[in-house]
Amino acid sequence: MSDSLLQVRGLEAFYGDAQALFGMDFELAKGELVAVIGANGAGKSTLLKSLTGLVRVPRETVRWKGEAIGGLAPGEIVRKGLAMVPEGRRLFPSLSVEENLLAGSLARRAGPWNLSRLYRMFPILQEKRHQPGTSLSGGQQQMVALGRALMSNPEALLCDELSLGLAPIVIREIYAAMPQITAEGMSVVIVEQDVSLAQRVSRRLYCLQEGRVSLQGECTSLSREQISRAYFGME
Amino acid sequence: MMASNYSVQRATPLSHAAGAVGALLVLVAASLPFWGESSWMREFVEIGCYFIFAMMWNLLAGYGGMVSIGQQAFFGFGGYVMLMLGNFAGINPFVAVVLGALAAGLVAVPVSFVAFRLSGGYFAIGTWVIAEVFRLSFANVSAVGGGSGTTLTALRGIERATRESVTYWMALGCVVAAIALVYLFLRGKRGLALLAIRDNEVAAESQGIAVRQTKLAVYVVAAFGAGLAGALYFVGNLRISPDAAFSVNWSAFAIFMVVIGGIGRIEGPIVGALVFWALNKFFSDYGTWYLLGLGLLAIVVTLFFRQGLWGYAQQRWGWSLFPTQRRLVLMPDATATAARRPLPAAQHTDLTLHPSHAKHQ
């Protein structure tokens, strides 16, 4: 497809001797919001880590805008326009909120995202900008993590379990910012365990089960039952 | 779920053979005073002390996960207590060796209150400071000769040949005892507990393993062993001084022996001690160049042979003389329900006591 940004074919990933992904195919087009769902240990995080270079995979299995990028250094991949919000936020405890955001701008590309725009999107961060990153609440930390990834002005944003450990009202607040992110054509991949959330937010979804894609398709065309079966691995 | 039988295999054929050979060696060695030269006996005592000290350091660092460069505190303490008991309390110095070791083990308890405040690299240096405090303290006690040290007078009356033979047998006994002590300690539940603690302290604690007590136990045992080595060394040497007793070189040599031989394995220190002894024999005349070479060798082995020479052999060829590994052999049940992904015929899980750093290549 000509607007395919990200193409993954036959992706296998290992942690030492343990295999986590068994030949996955995945595709992300420009401007799309795709969800990846699955139970714990299904391989969702591993998929994202493989895309961003945190887990080494064969060069050819991941293509970004036609270029093979599998196994490149994370910093290089970010510079090409693929950024990630890691699972569990992973802010830098020694850095303030603003410094954490600035850390993301090292691999900066041209684009609309900067500190002031982020502060407009999440005003509470401006208020707390000199406080240590980890002194904020879970939801606010997630905002910082999201902002940090946006600071590099990526073309595709990978979000690993944004909702992890957050109260529903906070999750809503964070996802409410999604339209602002996708407004200018940024592609987003969200990884979630919460199926209904994923269905509400995205147009297309992949369901992973034990390292394989067990189901994929447009959210509207997939039934509840289909998804449950694929999620839990029942034949 | 599959019902299966399993057995825990410990020994390998090689280790059985080695056990027999070892016993034979000990018997031959015990007869040495009757046919060997006295210089051999003295060398054995010396190398035996190095070895016991290294083995205890190995227990502490490789298994206990506590890397210390201050074990010489207990080495010297054991030596001085032995000397004081021998010279001032009229106790037979050979008995005093064991008492010195016990004293070292006991003093390790209050020392641990201080040392355990630190961890990692800073624990290592902290133990060195403690050893320095021991050294400076003893250097200021005039009753034992202050900074220049003193001699062990309690053995004056005994004929030289007898003294050397008894010292030698004592050393042989201590070496065998030290090996047995460490081997049995690690083979038992404590050994498994140590492995769990070293891999993940918090998880181990949550499983009911008394982390602090286990670490203290290892520290005390290692101190006892160091004290034993020290007391034995100065019975052989007859002369003690703070600089000799509390020198950081003891730790340096122990580290060298263990790193060369392979940390975390019982055979490692044996291999390391032999290599050290050989290097000492042939190259110590070269003085500074020899020491420089040792330093470089330790660096190279650490960088490129993380598991030491013996560890490399174990990895490559599966050699194991002291079977503290546990191999879980699964025998699949013939009437098991069909699993989606059937297991191969026999599945081995090697719970070898690999030190954590072996995984970090």
Next chain:
Amino acid sequence: MIETLLQGVLLGGLYTLFALGQSLMFGVMRLTNTAQGDFIVLAAFAVIAAQAGVGGSAWLAVLAVLPLAFAGGYALQRFVLNGTLGKDPLPSLVVTFGLAVVIQNLLLQLFSADPRSIETGGFNIQGLQLGESLSVGALPLAILGVALAATAALQWLFGATSLGRAFRAVSDDAEIAGLMGLDARKLYALATAIAFVLIAIAGALQGMRTTVAPSDGPLLLLFAFEAVIIGGMGSFWGTLAGAMILGITQQIGFRLDPGWGIWFGHIVFLAVLVLRPQGLFPKTR
């Protein structure tokens, strides 16, 4: 008493310089450099050797050694020490310990065991009158000045510059820092390079203040280490404070009895460890 305190503070200035490099390396990459003291001694001897080369001027010699120290530190970290980093403290400990042995014996081989010092053309005996009965050496005062400047510079580097931010990020979470485009290996090498410049300065000043001998290293390491622990980890001003306290403690000990000075310092260090293990001025992480 005032004089003891003053001498202690001046000594603390020197100890600060010993300790800053250690604090920096541990802060950025959790590496314990057990060869710290030996590198200081090596630097001093390098200045002595350079001094012979540049015809007598100590200051020129120091200037010549500094860039060498920077390059040497960078190379050492990049090609040797980076390979020892990880959860296990043993490899870095053994390698730096091995380096200590190599350096000591190399120096013994090249310079013999005799203590040497750096010729300062009389600067080291100059003094300043402070009031009626007090005088301070010009060199110790200069050392204190350098220590304060170095501490302030490091604190500024870490707190206000993007390089400092990079150091802190990589020290917190090297993996995620990599995701942000930060190369941990190069940053570690740069940190060590800076630490080695500090080490070179410390060595030069030590060599000017007093004599240096190849076997001096271990004791200097212990002083550096004690200063860092007493002060508390995580802040350079903390290290300075710790160094001051150590210096003062030792001076008090020397006053009571010349043989007990260093011992007293050790005891106070152990006391701080027992009573306040996080140090006196730690920065919470």
